[in-house]
Amino acid sequence: MPIRFRDPQIEMAHGAGGQASRRLIEGLFAPILFGASAEPLTDAAHVKFDGAQLAITTDSFVVKPIRFPGGSIGELAVNGTANDLAVSGARPEALVVTYIVEAGLRSEILEAEVRAMGTAAQKAGVRIVGGDTKVVEHGKADSMYITTAGIGRALKGVVIDPASVKPGDKILVSGPIGDHGITILLARGELDLEADLTSDTRSVFPLVEVLVRAAGPGVRWMRDPTRGGAATSLNELARDCGLGIVLQEEEIPVRDAVRGACELLGLDPLHIANEGQFLAVVAPEYADAAINALNLTLGGEDARVIGEVREQPTGAVLISTRYGGSRIIDMLVGDPLPRIC
């Protein structure tokens, strides 16, 4: 059923990656800009061009603070763009970048971010091939915003399509979830909490490549669970494929620092943003090969199967707890807000 966008004004929640974001995209952008195209909305679009299958994506980065333990906005911009391409089943090749800079920003801060982008691009094996700069009035852009567009070449031997997902398929995660979102929440300094935690920002392409090599024909779907967290990505998958996702709570890798912060703040790690992990759906006969290959790769040691696809609950995600209880886990509503007691 087509969603219509009727919200009277734009709220922060429309950008938080959860239900409101989906409503905005499916109810306003998609019908006007993409017409009746029934293509599922993914992180990167694949287009055929002169016989070559290309992947194209765009992303914007408005993180505050711009530097945080484990990374910064520049690094995030490169890795985030590369990851959108990677999880669409493509090798990130090149990107262009726009800096929107607040007047009054100290030049060395800008330089540090430009350098961070350069280093991250080198590490991720992508070229930065062009860009644009805009300066806005002081007080307008939280130091700086970065927008990118990236292009990649489709990997051979893998087709990412939620419609190909079948009951019995396994859900994989590449590593511990929630590091980035909790790091940022703490780095804002509003909560007076400290933890030994860094953002997980990295290019996931090396791991995606390993996965595709080990289990290519069995890989049906991938997504990097950024804003809205793993719960939102998996709910989108459940809706797109019309099947149910059942997760085993004890199998989901979460660092103690993230768990502790979430327990304290009343948040669910599954709703917390990641910048260096991906989820994948793999046919059951390929699951062992996939996990073995990932575990043997640097940065993939904690990859594991966290659940499977079932006929039921249709269009929803269910978590089974260690002691026989279960709960539905929905998309994020609004921004994750800490609760009091």
Next chain:
Amino acid sequence: MRFVDEFRQPELIARAAEEIRRLADPTRHYRLMEVCGGHTHAIYRFGLKDVLPDNIELIHGPGCPVCVLPMGRIDDGMSVAQDPNVIFAAFGDMMRVPGTHGSPLEHKARGRDVRIVYSPADALKLARANPDKHVMFFAIGFETTAPSTALTVLRAKAEGVRNFSVFCNHVTIIPAIRAILDSPDMRLDAFIGPGHVSTVIGCRPYEWIAQNEHKPIVVCGFEPLDLLQSIVMLLRQLKAGEAKVENQYKRVVPWEGNRAALRAMGEVFQLRSFFEWRGLGFISQSALRMRDEFSEWDAEQRFSIPGIRVTDPKAAQCGEVLKGVLKPHQCKLFGRECTPEHPIGALMVSSEGSCAAYFNYEHRKQAMVNILSPTA
């Protein structure tokens, strides 16, 4: 993780569940009320209903601070925030609670200065950092959060911070329990007593429930094992025909409460003669206001507050759900007009509200019996 994992051990949980099954008389139906919204949340989050026998019914109580706040209070608070020189600070719980003209977050989207704080002390910090603005802390909560508000007001006074005030909505738990027990349509067997509130007030204030009302009450922690153990303790009392106050949450709750916290509350607050509770109506001596010597930090005295009274939308049955008369899904609006994204009542907003907990964790699960058995 310490203090968490020990209380979620599958073997112990299985043993507690077995003990519950052994104690529960199969010919009897048990109605146990968990007073505190934190318990409601935990029950759904951990899927505890799945491990309890069918004849143990958990009734969700009124212990969710944002849920019991009438909409008029939010409108009153937001009316102060219309002043561009005012920073409206509140806990995250408050941010999505609808007022007549939208939630604090919607006011923020329209340009009002609305900030989330994690403690009242952070609101005071905001005031120090913004000397040219006035910071109003919109205080909510039972005795759990009232002491930290009191201490913050005392500190503001001691430091002479004058651009800071508190809009006090603090309420007390005992009158709410009394109102539930006085309600003719409630037939409860026992209470799962609030954990965090009791860290402040201790266990003595519940003695009348056992002595006069002859209902067992067990003060309970928030982990799955805490809840199951408390249910075991309640069933043992019911089986023996006893009615006592017991403390399951001894690792946190002292029997006598927290004297320093109570002293700070007594110094700053006094009881209001009446306060309106959503769903429960006006309850006498059930809420706190600031004493006159702190009027300079009392937003209700500093600003002209319209004193708005708004009746809840007619079709919404928040009151019945708050009292435990209706289950969340039995409300006419549940999951249709009223969802976590477009809440009509606060019970659908707060993670401790029974409607939100039910919607997030339980709703839809109902239709999926047996899905946890492995697929062929």
